[in-house]
Amino acid sequence: MEMNGFDDNQLERLRSCRECPRACGANRFESGGYCKSPPVPKLASANLHHGEEPPISGLRGSGTIFFAGCNLSCIFCQNYPISQLRHGREITLEQLVEAMLKLQDRGAHNINFVTPSHATIALEAAIPLARDGGLRIPIVYNSSGYDSVGQLRRMKGLVDIYMPDIRYRRDDIAEKLSNAPDYPEINRAALIEMHDQVGELRFDSEGIAKKGLLVRHLVLPENRADTELALDFLKNEISPDTWVSLMAQYFPAYEAHDIPGMDRKLTADEWRRAVGFFERSGLNGWHQNL
Ligand code: SF4
Structure with missing residues (x-):
């Protein structure tokens, strides 16, 4: 029996949701x-x-579908009206499918789900419907990297490109900045699972990403994101051919103004050190300019 496009198994999981690492058991x-x-x-x-990375945005743009809400509570979230205040409109599965097909009609190179970690049950139901309806372009899973291995396994075969963050390597910082002390451990397992599913990033003849893993790393003031450790992990435990996007765009948003050291942008010296780590790592990818 189906209800609103969800099958029985999905409905059961929605009534006692343990999809993401929070595993709260709530009735959705x-x-x-x-x-x-x-x-x-x-x-x-x-x-x-x-404005995404070159092989994601291409010339025609990435078809971003931005979900409100989040399973993290980052005190510096640059999208906090969406993630924390949950500004958005309620939609049905059918409308989600329509949005995907409409973006393809407008020329999108891909469908890019932003903040999808609390949306995976909906994606399990919507992506096959969209494929049946004629969706041909790749699916990008653009997450904070706080995803459980179980939910990622259920995304296997549905997602073409994983684009997660690697945010923290230290539990105390992850707790203080995102209320997720287990982020380093969860993120490590998530990135390994993502890479096992899709491998290194691959491109078509025009340089547009078709499949694979692209990891984002936002450099934080006072090295709170442990950039060197993060890049070492990617090189040694994922693959030396991993594609990485090193980001300089940190600015104090939301509650970050009240945290000493997080109340400013990066200094030129902090950024230079991060780029130095990246260049010495030999990993593939890009870095922004400060
Ligand atoms: S997706 Fe939401 S309701 Fe489900 S476990 Fe995560 S935080 Fe809880």
Whole structure:
């Protein structure tokens, strides 16, 4: 029996949700747990985005579908009106499928789900429907990297490109900045699972990403993101051919103004050191300019 496009198994998991690493057991038809999200998370936006990495945005743009809500509570979130205040509109699975097909019609190179970790049950149901409806472009799973191995395994074969963050290597920092002391351990297992599923990033003849893993790392003030350790992990435990996007765009947003050391942008010296680690690592990828 189906209800609103979900099958029985998906409905059962929605009624006692333990999908993401929070495993709160909440009824998504009622309170929605830590992420406070309904079965299909609210839609904050669905648009062509030209500011992602070159093989993701290409010339025509990435078809980003931005979900409201999040399973992390980062004190510096640059999208906090969407992630923490959950600004967005309620949608059905059918409308989610329509949004995907519409972005393909507008020329999107891919469908890029932003903050999907609390949306995986909806994606399990929606992606096959969209494929049946004619969706041909790759699916990008653009997450904070706080994903359980179980939920990623259920995404196997549905996701073409994983684009997770690698944020922290230290539990105390992950607790203080994102209320997730187990982030380093969860993230490590998630990245290994993602790489096992899709391998290194691969491109078509025009340089557009088709399949694989692309890891983002946001450098934080006072080396709170442990950039060198993060890059060492990618090189030694994922693959020396991993593609990485090193990001300089940190600025104090949301509650970060109140945390000493997080209340400023990176210094030129901090950024130079991070780029030095990246260049010495030999990993593939790009870095922003400060
Ligand atoms: S997806 Fe939401 S409700 Fe489900 S376990 Fe994670 S935080 Fe809890």
